[in-house]
Amino acid sequence: DTGVSQDPRHKITKRGQNVTFRCDPISEHNRLYWYRQTLGQGPEFLTYFQNEAQLEKSRLLSDRFSAERPKGSFSTLEIQRTEQGDSAMYLCASSLGEGNQETQYFGPGTRLLVL
């Protein structure tokens, strides 16, 4: 399977705990995006990497959230001191910069439930 992969697929945690999600993009894709999707809504942008550089962050990304992409390959998204409002699907997407028709390909997502 050469698509975007995410791990874990599901995570249940207690409020106040830290969680970390991993995303492996399509090989050789230089751009990587994180989105959050709450129930009944469309995905919302969180942050974006080009290679290892984090180039853009949404205001949704509070200081409890941190994302990294060491070496420009896989990425991690960490949420510290989780809150019930963090419960959502976290989607990762990758793309290969090809001008205006660049298409983002999504992984299966990580469903987070904070109790």
Added chain:
Amino acid sequence: AQKITQTQPGMFVQEKEAVTLDCTYDTSDPSYGLFWYKQPSSGEMIFLIYQGSYDQQNATEGRYSLNFQKARKSANLVISASQLGDSAMYFCAMREGWNAGNMLTFGGGTRLMVKP
């Protein structure tokens, strides 16, 4: 104001018939791209079709076509010959500007249910 509006929360279609899912968008940028994604119950967002703002012809990909009406700022998805496997959530999304690193803005989605 909402950048992407999908006014149909849910739609039913009979198997083998065509269906149109509506999408209107709002941008002042002359350069933008419009995308449709399918999200089955498993959660993965599957890319279906792309339309650029300067494209002269409507995009088509197999059974999917995009009815692009630039003056009305609409980009409706047409699915021909519906199949049971088409039952899913469908999201319209927009990327503003030609900076290939720009994020996508999504609409609220339409749930399509195909009846046998």
